[in-house]
Amino acid sequence: MKFKSTPNRCVNVDGAEIWISRSVTVLPVLFFVSKGVKYVPLGLRGEDLPEGVGQWGLPGGYLDYDETATEAVYREVWEELGLDIPQLIQDFRFEGNLDHPYEVYSTPLRRQNVTLKYALMFHLGEANLPPLDPQVSQGEVVEARWFDVATALTMPLAFNHHQVMRECLERYYAEPSRQQA
Template structure:
């Protein structure tokens, strides 16, 4: 069984000036396209955004978030996944076959559509016999609910921040996957 993870990051803190909140150093976000394969079926862990989130409340989405002070992008991915799903990526990657990596994003976008200027997408497919349990380490105000969703169902939903399009794009461009389920892994 895996041990709880400990992180060295210093969380970003906002300042409030005349009633308006400003975030210091919140310009980079990490978004792992985290897929779990059982035989030929792919699943994705999705979290329902809680009422304390600044936007997209009540919508389902991938784990991910802002890069904090004193952490690398791969450390941010590990931390965000652990906080929002309870999944211990270092443990899972050490004990299962993995395609993709946490050191090199497959896509970097720089367009201020939401709250960040740069978004790093990390592909990761983990081959398992059974789906591990999901249990967020943050409060329900951030992640209200968690569930495993077959990837075809996730792509068909209107996910937060257009994550359904991110999943589909990653599957098609990085994993060479198509809607018929043909894969070149």
């Protein structure tokens, strides 16, 4: 895939690391259902990243200056996992919304001021999970791997992504009878 994005920059000012960006991140919360089992693709964070090194986490990152939030979701998932979201939407039943995040989180705990969370679920039927092939250096993503959701929810993931996944499943993909309870 080819993207027109302009990279964000990081500068050091008096020993403090400052990111020159739009201060908005996207966090696609991806689920895949294959042969009746729900999976999540996670990336192992590399040593070139400022936080969460050596931890598994969902793909995501900063919006670049010249891209929409949806374009950033496509780019981050492609870069960190090697998954082509537009092609997956074409090939499989898709449940989610790429036009509007399911949550806008606006508590500046780290470097960003706003995080846009996107719930994305692909129903593959009897098809196998697609291969994961990160397109960035191992300094950013050491490896990407599929985990069944039940296992991933018990893992200590970067940035509490296990809790993000749990909340997404409960709020966005809950059974109608559970939502009313």
